[in-house]
Amino acid sequence: MSDQSSLPPTVTDEENIFERNLPRRAANHAVLTPLSFLRRSAAVYPDKIAVIHGEQHFSYADFYRRCRALASALTAAGVGPGETVSVLAPNVPPLLEAHYGVPMAGAVLNAINSRLDAATIGFILGHAQAKVLIVDSAWLDVVREVMEGNDFGARVVVYHDPGAEADGGTPAGNAKMPGSATDYEDFLASGDPDQPWQPPADEWLAISLNYTSGTTGNPKGVVYSHRGACLNALGNVMTFGLDARTVYLWTLPMFHCNGWTYTWAVTAVGGTHVCLRKVEREQVFAKIREHGVTHMCGAPIILNMLARGEGDDAPLEHTVEVATGGAAPPTTVIRALERLGFRVTHLYGLTETYGPATVCVWQPSWDDLDPEQRGIHMARQGVNHVTADEAIVADPETQVPVPRDGATMGEILLRGNTVMKGYLKNPAATDEALHGGWFRTGDLAVWHEDGYIEIKDRSKDIIISGGENISSLEVEEVLYAHPAVLEAAVVARPDDKWGETPCAFVALRAGAKASDEEIIDWCRERMARFKAPRAVVFGELPKTSTGKIQKHVLREEAKKLA
Ligand code: ADP
Numbered sequence: 001m002s003d004q005s006s007l008p009p010t011v012t013d014e015e016n017i018f019e020r021n022l023p024r025r026a027a028n029h030a031v032l033t034p035l036s037f038l039r040r041s042a043a044v045y046p047d048k049i050a051v052i053h054g055e056q057h058f059s060y061a062d063f064y065r066r067c068r069a070l071a072s073a074l075t076a077a078g079v080g081p082g083e084t085v086s087v088l089a090p091n092v093p094p095l096l097e098a099h100y101g102v103p104m105a106g107a108v109l110n111a112i113n114s115r116l117d118a119a120t121i122g123f124i125l126g127h128a129q130a131k132v133l134i135v136d137s138a139w140l141d142v143v144r145e146v147m148e149g150n151d152f153g154a155r156v157v158v159y160h161d162p163g164a165e166a167d168g169g170t171p172a173g174n175a176k177m178p179g180s181a182t183d184y185e186d187f188l189a190s191g192d193p194d195q196p197w198q199p200p201a202d203e204w205l206a207i208s209l210n211y212t213s214g215t216t217g218n219p220k221g222v223v224y225s226h227r228g229a230c231l232n233a234l235g236n237v238m239t240f241g242l243d244a245r246t247v248y249l250w251t252l253p254m255f256h257c258n259g260w261t262y263t264w265a266v267t268a269v270g271g272t273h274v275c276l277r278k279v280e281r282e283q284v285f286a287k288i289r290e291h292g293v294t295h296m297c298g299a300p301i302i303l304n305m306l307a308r309g310e311g312d313d314a315p316l317e318h319t320v321e322v323a324t325g326g327a328a329p330p331t332t333v334i335r336a337l338e339r340l341g342f343r344v345t346h347l348y349g350l351t352e353t354y355g356p357a358t359v360c361v362w363q364p365s366w367d368d369l370d371p372e373q374r375g376i377h378m379a380r381q382g383v384n385h386v387t388a389d390e391a392i393v394a395d396p397e398t399q400v401p402v403p404r405d406g407a408t409m410g411e412i413l414l415r416g417n418t419v420m421k422g423y424l425k426n427p428a429a430t431d432e433a434l435h436g437g438w439f440r441t442g443d444l445a446v447w448h449e450d451g452y453i454e455i456k457d458r459s460k461d462i463i464i465s466g467g468e469n470i471s472s473l474e475v476e477e478v479l480y481a482h483p484a485v486l487e488a489a490v491v492a493r494p495d496d497k498w499g500e501t502p503c504a505f506v507a508l509r510a511g512a513k514a515s516d517e518e519i520i521d522w523c524r525e526r527m528a529r530f531k532a533p534r535a536v537v538f539g540e541l542p543k544t545s546t547g548k549i550q551k552h553v554l555r556e557e558a559k560k561l562a
Contacts, residue, residue: 031203031269033226034264038064038100041270045244050267050289053093053275054163060270063097063365065193073191077132077155078347084128084209088112088121088152089136090277091250091259094159094184098134099254099263103207103226104197107131110221111255115468117528118145120219122152124211127221127424130154130243134184136161159184164277204226208258209424212351213462213471221424222351224258232354232418235387239359240295240323240345246271249287252297253280256467260297260325260347260355271295278329281305288320295445299326299467300333300499301345307336316341323347325356326467327499328455331375348381348455350441352420352433358382358391358453380454381412381445389416392438393447396459404447409456412445413438461551463492463502467487470531475502478526479533482519484512487541489549490533493558504533504557507541535561 013019028420030036041050042064050063058066079085085102088108090094095111102109110128114136121142125133133154135143140158158181200207203226211219236242248266250273252259266273274291276283279302281297287293303324322337325347334344349357360382366374384391393410394401402410419439422430433440442460445453463470479488486509493503504523508514516536521531535558542553 031199031201031226032230033199033203034230034261034268035103035197035206035226036102036198037230037233037264037268038067041267045270048244048270050270050276051093051096051273055189056093056163058093064100066093066188066328067097067100067104068195068197069070069188069191069193070097071104071191071197071345072134072193072195073187074102074105074107076191079105079107079131082206083107083131084110085132085134086110086125086128087134087255088139089134089159090114090138091275092136092159092163092210093275094134094136095254096263096273096275099208099258099320100267101263103200106107106198106200108205108206108209108223109258110211111258113211113253113255113468114139115528115530118149120528122146122149123218124221125152125154126150127218128209128211132157134159134350138164151393157179157184157187158182161277186451200226203230204421205420210255210257210351213469213474220426220429223233223421223424224354225421228354228418228420229261229264231387232261232356232385233386235418236260236262236265236356237268238386239347239356240321242266242271242295243268244270246295247274247291247293248272249274249284249291249293249296249313250276251284251302252299256350257349257355260323260349262297270402275395279305281308288316290493290512292318293320294318295321295323297323297325297520300324300329301466301497303329303333303337304497306340306342309332313340317342321345327464328379328381331372331379334375335371344378346378346380346382347519348453349385352439352441353388353414354418354420356385357388357414357418360452376450380448380452382452384414384416385418387416388414388418391453393445393453394438396440399438402447402449404449404559406446406448406454409444411444412441412443412453412455414441415439454525459533463490463500465495465501465530466498468530470502472502474527475504475523475531475533478523479504479506479519480515482522484508484514485519486510486512487549488553489541489551491551491554491558492560493535495534501534502531503561504536505541505553505557506536506538508538 042060046061050060052056085107087098134157136159169362206223207226207229208224210222213219235415286476320342322342323345346354346360349355392401402408415438444457445455461472475490476488487507490502492500495501520535542550
């Protein structure tokens with residue numbers, strides 16, 4: 001390889017003595033990729049435990065070998081550069097291994113939200129053109145349903161989790177594999193664990209693909225680069241204070257923005273990943289005590305779950321750092337968690353920004369504030385992550401920053417290396433999202449004098465329930481398909497447990513009848529359960545003079561019902 005091939009152009013200013021004859025070379029310029037974290041940690045800490053799953057313990061040497069075996073097996077199965085490998089699984093070792101093995105083979109990892117229904121999973125597998133699907137055996141029924149609708153031709157590899165029962169999950173042993181499927185461990189055994197691998201030729205190449213339900217019915221495929229993944233992971237290391245003593249419990253789904261890139265961050269420092277099939281309160285506390293967990297992440301629903309039954313638990317013997325995002329954590333929950341021994345960090349971001357883009361950086365001067373004031377400060381979304389270039393609040397039309405007065409509303413705009421490459425096969429949506437040199441978040445906020453951002457509202461039509469996005473449009477489409485429904489609109493209703501739940505406003509056809517239960521059941525049968533409305537309000541819908549449904553009026557109505 002020539003020492004300058006495929007490197008970005010350098011400044012060639014002959015007048016500048018520092019640039020003359022000093023171009024980038026292979027010796028001083030390597031692509032940024034999180035894959036090199038594993039190579040280093042395996043060299044530095046070969047015997048240290050990298051991954052714990054139930055009774056299974058994998059050292060860093062084992063972890064690296066398993067990932068290389070996966071890469072080798074994928075290559076042998078014909079998976080080439082720029083092709084997709086999808087995974088449908090809870091937080092078990094194969095999903096973590098896929099974060100390394102898949103891109104080591106030059107391919108792109110697509111971790112699918114395991115709570116989705118068969119129709120949406122089928123859409124994703126087709127859109128991503130998946131060549132291989134690695135599936136946990138507890139999801140085989142869903143996969144069968146998908147295949148009945150459309151045999152998209154991916155090779156199926158099935159993981160039978162030896163720890164399923166012990167970890168509180170579904171017993172997996174008796175689930176039958178589809179005819180041509182391979183067992184995951186056999187698949188790994190067919191690969192070479194010493195297989196050499198190359199970093200990508202260019203750090204801008206794709207490493208992963210994460211689907212997000214934006215404002216339209218069909219999910220959009222957000223593409224991450226090696227460079228962005230590497231930088232966001234390192235940003236996490238600094239923001240959340242990870243080091244080689246870190247024991248990280250997987251309470252955040254790895255399919256959410258690649259676990260907000262903690263899948264790579266924890267490996268970067270040689271920390272220990274503790275897998276968890278199912279997030280249950282007792283299990284979480286048991287794992288914290290058993291393994292000395294130091295760090296974990298989760299949507300506020302996870303924090304709520306930990307805070308519940310607070311009185312029954314003795315406080316933890318050591319402080320556990322917990323980072324949350326997806327919604328602002330309520331003050332009462334933060335206080336309950338602090339009493340239990342957790343320290344809460346508040347993050348904000350989107351799938352489009354590799355998860356965390358801003359953090360509510362704690363200021364020492366806040367230490368002396370009364371609990372209520374501390375809560376008010378902590379509820380802010382904060383300032384840009386150290387590796388995210390800029391986060392501003394600006395007029396959505398002109399993109400001119402709003403004054404830092406804590407009162408003027410604007411849209412949060414982000415730019416930098418940790419903004420997605422774009423949406424897969426969707427140039428129009430990519431251009432719209434990245435127009436004007438900024439990524440438009442659709443989140444409405446004020447900017448405080450101290451530079452901290454605080455979210456006030458959302459301009460996009462999504463509902464965020466228990467950390468999962470629900471497109472109102474998708475629910476409305478299902479409602480409109482009901483024979484008795486004339487018009488329908490779905491908005492968020494505030495909810496103590498879930499943050500928000502979908503609330504449907506429905507106008508029935510003249511003479512038609514339907515009960516709220518009937519409407520809710522109709523939705524449940526046609527979409528993932530968490531997306532179905534929890535409440536239905538019948539009556540005429542408020543409209544503008546041009547006939548547009550006034551969702552802001554309905555949002556206010558829904559608040560009153562909360
Ligand atoms: P994630 O998978 O990280 O939840 P999504 O793309 O699904 O990312 O959701 C992103 C949206 O969630 C944001 O646009 C915003 O509306 C909301 N959100 C994320 N973090 C926060 C937060 N800390 N406070 C308020 N809203 C948040």
